[in-house]
Each structure stands twice: as structure tokens, then as C-alpha cells.
Amino acid sequence: MSFENFGIVSFTAETKASDFVSYLEKGQVMATRCRKCGTNYFPPRMDCSKCLSSDVEWFEIKGEGKLVTYTVVNYGPTGFENDAPYTLAIVDFDKVRVFGRLSKGIKEGDIKPGMKLKVLPVRLPGDRIGYEFQRV
Amino acid sequence: MQDVAIVGVGQSVFSRKCGVSIRELCFEAYTEAMEGLDITNNGIDASIICSAPEYDKQRSPAGSISEYLKLTPKPSFYVETVCSSSSTGLRVGWSLIKAGLHKVVAVIGFQKMSDLTSRDAAERMSRGGDIIWESPFGISMPAGYAMYARAHMAKYGTTEEQLAKVRVKNSHYGAANPKATYRKELSLEEILGSEVIASPLKKFDCCANADGASCIIIASRDIAKRITNIPIWIIGLGAATDTMTMSGRESLTGLRCAQEAAKQAYKMAGVGPKDIDVAEVHDCFTIAELMAYEDLGFAKPGEGVGLIEDKETYVGGKIPVNVDGGLLSKGHPIGATGGSQIRTIVKQLRGEAGETQVKGAEIGLVHNIGGVGQYGNVTILRR
Numbered sequence: 001m002s003f004e005n006f007g008i009v010s011f012t013a014e015t016k017a018s019d020f021v022s023y024l025e026k027g028q029v030m031a032t033r034c035r036k037c038g039t040n041y042f043p044p045r046m047d048c049s050k051c052l053s054s055d056v057e058w059f060e061i062k063g064e065g066k067l068v069t070y071t072v073v074n075y076g077p078t079g080f081e082n083d084a085p086y087t088l089a090i091v092d093f094d095k096v097r098v099f100g101r102l103s104k105g106i107k108e109g110d111i112k113p114g115m116k117l118k119v120l121p122v123r124l125p126g127d128r129i130g131y132e133f134q135r136v
Numbered sequence: 137m138q139d140v141a142i143v144g145v146g147q148s149v150f151s152r153k154c155g156v157s158i159r160e161l162c163f164e165a166y167t168e169a170m171e172g173l174d175i176t177n178n179g180i181d182a183s184i185i186c187s188a189p190e191y192d193k194q195r196s197p198a199g200s201i202s203e204y205l206k207l208t209p210k211p212s213f214y215v216e217t218v219c220s221s222s223s224t225g226l227r228v229g230w231s232l233i234k235a236g237l238h239k240v241v242a243v244i245g246f247q248k249m250s251d252l253t254s255r256d257a258a259e260r261m262s263r264g265g266d267i268i269w270e271s272p273f274g275i276s277m278p279a280g281y282a283m284y285a286r287a288h289m290a291k292y293g294t295t296e297e298q299l300a301k302v303r304v305k306n307s308h309y310g311a312a313n314p315k316a317t318y319r320k321e322l323s324l325e326e327i328l329g330s331e332v333i334a335s336p337l338k339k340f341d342c343c344a345n346a347d348g349a350s351c352i353i354i355a356s357r358d359i360a361k362r363i364t365n366i367p368i369w370i371i372g373l374g375a376a377t378d379t380m381t382m383s384g385r386e387s388l389t390g391l392r393c394a395q396e397a398a399k400q401a402y403k404m405a406g407v408g409p410k411d412i413d414v415a416e417v418h419d420c421f422t423i424a425e426l427m428a429y430e431d432l433g434f435a436k437p438g439e440g441v442g443l444i445e446d447k448e449t450y451v452g453g454k455i456p457v458n459v460d461g462g463l464l465s466k467g468h469p470i471g472a473t474g475g476s477q478i479r480t481i482v483k484q485l486r487g488e489a490g491e492t493q494v495k496g497a498e499i500g501l502v503h504n505i506g507g508v509g510q511y512g513n514v515t516i517l518r519r
């Protein structure tokens with residue numbers, strides 16, 4: 001798969017961070033860290049804006065994160081019309097803050113800011129790939 | 137360096153579907169702005185055209201608009217910060233005059249959104265987020281602000297009913313604004329009962345897409361005094377940014393770009409939140425108005441709800457806000473919105489606001505945000 005296969009609808013074919021998709025295929029959701037100054041990045045990026053180095057390495061986002069906020073979207077933009085309702089969320093992990101979707105397996109009434117979540121790759125319809133937050 | 141004044145303000149009627157072309161919409165705003173001014177087209181040294189791209193087919197709209205308004209052969213160019221484009225235009229125009237390059241500048245904002253279906257318009261706005269990492273999940277404008285709302289509720293205990301009260305107020309004033317898209321008063325029950333768009337935001341927590349144009353004419357002190365009886369002075373300007381990504385935001389209970397822009401504008405104007413007599417804030421969603429109360433210092437963080445509960449942001453309250461109905465009533469023709477907000481404050485400071493006039497208003501503030509808190513602009517005006 002290439003980076004064009006990332007997400008429900010992709011708008012970008014090329015990025016220096018396209019290995020993100022290869023890692024997803026292997027079952028890992030990754031972030032990057034600058035080897036020179038140690039800054040962590042999510043979304044992953046191969047250029048450090050802090051020290052202007054491009055010497056960065058990948059690391060896996062493991063363990064439990066905490067739900068910061070979420071919304072259940074009932075009205076999707078073009079390209080997402082058959083996808084709603086879906087839940088967008090922001091989750092704080094140890095080193096990075098991650099934006100994504102909550103697993104459809106979690107009922108709306110059970111969602112609470114502060115709840116513990118993990119992030120895992122997920123296969124999407126039409127030979128696509130992404131990631132989602134799931135219950136610990 | 138001469139002071140800069142706003143000498144003319146105008147806007148078209150904002151509507152769901154205007155039925156005319158963009159240049160004709162701009163003509164409507166421009167003629168209102170020129171009304172009563174002792175100046176002709178020839179006296180305008182430059183025009184700045186402001187909108188969000190990709191809602192219509194015309195590339196380089198400055199060309200067609202400057203031709204239609206006969207502002208050629210003077211310079212004309214395009215400025216964009218999505219929903220705050222015309223506030224950014226004002227900032228650029230101010231600096232052109234301050235620098236001595238021009239003496240009179242027209243800032244023209246527009247958007248015609250009815251050419252697109254509402255889903256296609258949502259798709260454009262979705263691509264106003266980070267297209268590599270966040271748009272592929274289906275982010276939208278309501279979803280972005282909904283995440284702020286949920287975080288605000290979790291931290292401060294803000295309720296959906298308190299959010300709805302912002303719309304109750306704005307619909308009350310919108311009913312009196314002949315240029316607003318929505319002129320119907322809404323009850324708390326109607327708002328709370330409307331369909332959920334992106335939880336916890338419902339249909340009536342959200343502003344609507346609209347067609348419209350606005351025009352602000354600014355001039356250096358010597359010219360301003362000559363061509364108008366009531367110049368309104370630009371005394372404070374603030375502008376700031378925050379990350380395009382939602383995951384990059386340090387705070388999800390207030391807009392950092394607005395807090396920073398407000399700090400700059402207050403400092404430049406030499407005034408504080410207590411000195412503001414009337415304000416226009418960017419209420420694209422009800423939560424956005426509540427956060428604006430806090431980001432502008434009208435209330436402490438988490439205490440903005442007190443202002444709406446106690447009706448302090450109504451005319452007669454401590455700090456009347458959006459007494460023209462706000463974006464929630466007027467509709468939000470993206471590039472025209474900032475100019476419309478400025479027009480309202482200018483009319484208030486001139487004492488021309490009719491039944492919603494805040495008595496004796498001398499200092500007014502405009503808070504205009506681009507995207508989901510990406511671009512913050514605060515402008516302070518004085519009579």
C-alpha cells in the first residue's frame with residue numbers, strides 16, 4: 001500500500017513520512033522523534049522544526065492514552081456521506097497527542113473525557129488503511 | 137505616520153442564495169460604503185479583495201471585482217485567512233496607509249457559497265484542516281468546534297442549555313437586522329430540540345453558509361477628516377495563529393490565537409476589556425461566542441457562561457455582544473464576515489445602530505477567527 005491508501009479519503013499521495021502506512025500494515029501506529037534534539041512529533045514528520053534537523057527516527061505509540069475530547073459527527077462532508085455517524089477524538093499518550101477516530105464498537109453513552117484508550121491500525125473498506133482508538 | 141480611520145462601511149444583504157454574481161454582490165457592499173463620502177472611485181488608491189478560495193470558479197477574483205467597481209488601474213490584490221480574510225485585509229490596508237504608500241484603501245470581502253451543495257461546501261472546509269493527517273478522518277468545521285465544546289463542558293461544567301442561550305440572544309437581535317439571513321426569534325426549546333450535527337452541537341448551535349459581500353473604506357487622518365464627518369479610528373490591531381492540526385493544540389477550552397491577538401490589540405490601543413462598550417465576536421458556533429467572552433477577557437476562563445446567564449451581553453448589559461445577530465443570524469459568507477462585523481461596530485460608534493444602539497458607545501471591538509481557531513484577529517475601534 002502507498003500513502004494514498006491512508007484514511008477514508010486521502011488528499012495526499014506523497015510525503016517523506018509515507019512509511020507511516022507501511023508500519024500500519026505491520027500493525028504499528030508510529031510517531032517520530034528528532035535524533036538531534038529529542039522532540040517528539042505526531043503527526044509524524046521527518047523534519048524537526050525545533051532544531052531544523054532532518055535526522056529523525058520512528059517510534060511506536062504504545063500503552064494507554066487518555067481521551068481529551070470527542071464529537072459524534074452525524075453529517076459528513078462529501079466523500080464521508082455514507083460513513084456518518086463517526087466519532088472523532090483527541091487522545092493524549094505519554095509522548096504525543098493523537099487525533100483520530102474512536103472505534104464504532106464503543107457506544108456513545110460510554111464515551112467520557114478522561115477514559116483510557118489505546119490506538120491500533122484498522123483496515124478500511126476499499127483496500128484502505130487507518131488507525132482507531134479502542135478500549136484498553 | 138498618520139492615524140488611520142474607517143470612513144465607509146457597507147455590506148450586501150446576506151442570504152442563502154443571492155441569485156446574482158459575485159461582482160454584483162460586491163457592488164452592493166461598495167455602494168453602501170461610498171454613501172455620503174466626499175470622494176469618487178478615482179480617490180481610492182488600492183483595493184484588497186478577501187475571500188476563501190475554491191467556492192467559485194473565478195481564479196484571481198481581484199481582477200474581475202476591481203474592473204466591475206472601476207478601481208482599475210489602481211493596484212488590487214487578494215488576501216486570505218479563510219473566515220477572517222477581511223480582517224486580515226483591514227490589517228494589510230492599515231499598514232499600506234501607515235507606510236505612506238497609499239492614502240485611501242478599499243477592503244472588499246465576499247463569498248458566494250450557494251454555487252456548492254452543502255456537503256461540497258463542508259468538503260472545502262474540511263480541507264481547511266490538515267489534509268495529510270486530519271481531513272482523511274472526515275473532520276468538519278462543526279466537528280472541530282464541537283471538540284472544543286466537549287472539552288469546555290468537561291473542564292468547566294458548561295451545559296448544552298447555556299450554549300443554546302447564546303443562540304436565543306443572537307436570534308433575538310438577528311430578527312431586527314434587515315441584512316441577516318435568519319430573522320426569526322428562536323426559543324430555547326427549538327434550539328435544544330434541533331438535530332445534532334456534531335455532538336454536542338445541534339443545527340441551531342451552528343451558523344449557516346451564505347452569500348454576501350462587505351466593504352470597508354479606510355483613509356489617512358488628513359483625508360478622513362476631509363471626506364467624512366464621523367471618522368472611526370483604528371486604535372488596536374492584533375493577529376495570531378495556532379496549529380492547523382487539532383492534535384497540535386495545547387488548549388481545547390479556548391482559542392490561543394484569539395487570546396494572543398486580543399493581548400496585542402489591547403496593548404496597542406492602551407485599553408483593557410473593561411473599556412470595551414460593544415463587541416462583535418466570531419460566533420460561527422455558540423461555543424465560539426462563549427470562548428470569545430473568556431479569550432477576550434470579558435470573563436475569566438470557565439466563567440463566560442455567567443455573562444449569558446445574567447444577560448450581560450444583551451444591550452443594557454455590561455458588555456453587549458453581537459447585537460446585530462452575529463454570524464448565527466446573519467449567516468457566514470466566509471470572506472465577507474469580518475467586514476460585516478466591522479461595519480456593525482462602526483455604525484454603533486457613529487450612533488447609527490437604530491433600535492440595537494448601545495448608548496454612548498465610544499470604544500468597540502471585533503473578534504474574527506479563521507478556520508477552527510487557526511487565525512485570530514482582534515481589532516479595536518474608537519469614535
Ligand SMILES: [Zn+2]
Pocket residue numbers: 034035036037038039048049050051052053
Ligand atoms: Zn530537533
